[in-house]
Amino acid sequence: MTDRVVDLRSDTITKPVVAMRLAMASAEVGDDVFGEDPTVRALEDRIADLLGHESGLFTPSGTMANQLGIRLHVAPGQELITDSLAHVLRAEMGAAAVFSGISSRSWSAPRGLLDPAEPLRLMQPNAGTYQVSTRAIVVENTHNFGGGTVQPLEAIIKLREATKPLGVAMHLDGARLWNAHVASGIELSAYGQQFDTVAVCLSKGLGAPVGSVLAGSRAHIEEARVWRKRYGGGMRQAGILAAAGLWALDHHVRRLADDHARARRFAEAVASRFPAVIDPAYVQTNIVIADVGQGGWAAADFVSVAQQRGLRIFAVNERAVRLVWHLDVDDSDTGYAADLVNAMIAETT
Numbered sequence: 317m318t319d320r321v322v323d324l325r326s327d328t329i330t331k332p333v334v335a336m337r338l339a340m341a342s343a344e345v346g347d348d349v350f351g352e353d354p355t356v357r358a359l360e361d362r363i364a365d366l367l368g369h370e371s372g373l374f375t376p377s378g379t380m381a382n383q384l385g386i387r388l389h390v391a392p393g394q395e396l397i398t399d400s401l402a403h404v405l406r407a408e409m410g411a412a413a414v415f416s417g418i419s420s421r422s423w424s425a426p427r428g429l430l431d432p433a434e435p436l437r438l439m440q441p442n443a444g445t446y447q448v449s450t451r452a453i454v455v456e457n458t459h460n461f462g463g464g465t466v467q468p469l470e471a472i473i474k475l476r477e478a479t480k481p482l483g484v485a486m487h488l489d490g491a492r493l494w495n496a497h498v499a500s501g502i503e504l505s506a507y508g509q510q511f512d513t514v515a516v517c518l519s520k521g522l523g524a525p526v527g528s529v530l531a532g533s534r535a536h537i538e539e540a541r542v543w544r545k546r547y548g549g550g551m552r553q554a555g556i557l558a559a560a561g562l563w564a565l566d567h568h569v570r571r572l573a574d575d576h577a578r579a580r581r582f583a584e585a586v587a588s589r590f591p592a593v594i595d596p597a598y599v600q601t602n603i604v605i606a607d608v609g610q611g612g613w614a615a616a617d618f619v620s621v622a623q624q625r626g627l628r629i630f631a632v633n634e635r636a637v638r639l640v641w642h643l644d645v646d647d648s649d650t651g652y653a654a655d656l657v658n659a660m661i662a663e664t665t
């Protein structure tokens with residue numbers, strides 16, 4: 317056992333920094349269910365603007381923002397399609413089926429990378445009276461379980477051009493769109509404008525304690541506001557939380573490049589000894605997927621032994637683990653994690 321703990325389970329584990337807490341404490345607030353919280357309004361407007369949309373809606377979680385977006389486009393008994401590793405399929409607890417009566421199909425996408433040919437082959441916009449009609453496509457950027465993959469803008473545009481005339485909507489799960497923006501240098505609005513609705517999270521790499529925003533047309537967001545209330549997501553003096561988001565937009569976007577550089581450095585350190593475990597060429601942002609099965613480990617065993625030695629990580633399947641860089645880890649933590657992972661794999665190979 318060790319006293320040192322480096323926690324790379326997720327970029328959601330960060331604690332709000334002091335200056336962010338001060339901004340929260342001094343936020344001007346009102347009852348947001350009555351539309352009277354100026355700080356929430358400021359955050360919604362700012363993010364809508366950044367994403368190239370008319371309106372925004374503050375939500376307690378990324379899951380709620382995704383699920384509100386999806387239900388605007390897909391009626392009960394219709395379907396959404398997405399890739400088989402997508403968060404909306406794998407980690408939102410069947411919400412689209414449970415709350416909205418939506419069925420889902422998926423295509424397989426190595427590393428979560430979007431190939432527009434796959435959804436175009438899969439979708440059936442007007443399936444008639446015997447099969448389910450496809451009403452929406454969900455794209456995740458960056459792709460979480462895919463390993464932080466940045467979706468190529470050209471692929472998104474190609475998909476949009478093919479689906480728009482057919483009336484198939486596109487929703488972006490942009491929980492980590494900030495990371496895609498920083499890694500690619502592409503404007504947030506260039507991504508955002510290709511979609512009918514966009515969900516972004518403030519509580520991941522940006523380090524806010526709570527909060528996501530759904531952006532879309534004024535009509536879509538008005539409708540989503542009603543559904544948010546129905547889901548129990550109407551919050552009162554939520555400006556305290558929105559203030560954290562505004563502060564994060566001012567201070568924590570550009571620094572995501574540090575997380576990306578550290579993730580890459582870690583990947584290179586492991587790949588230099590065990591190239592089958594990690595390919596650093598695939599590490600584009602703050603997430604690393606390591607195939608510890610190639611190093612002779614079951615992922616669950618690797619996670620528990622790593623934890624005993626002071627590294628907390630997450631198993632994504634039986635043979636792979638995920639490590640996520642964030643605000644609360646530095647260069648020294650990165651070196652520690654690389655040495656520990658290398659030592660563990662050396663024990664079994």
Ligand SMILES: Cc1ncc(COP(=O)(O)O)c(C=O)c1O
Nearest residue numbers: 377378379380403456460489491
């Ligand atoms: C890609 C992606 N989308 C959506 C979410 C949902 O966010 P939340 O945990 O705030 O519901 C997450 C959370 O990890 C995510 O990684």
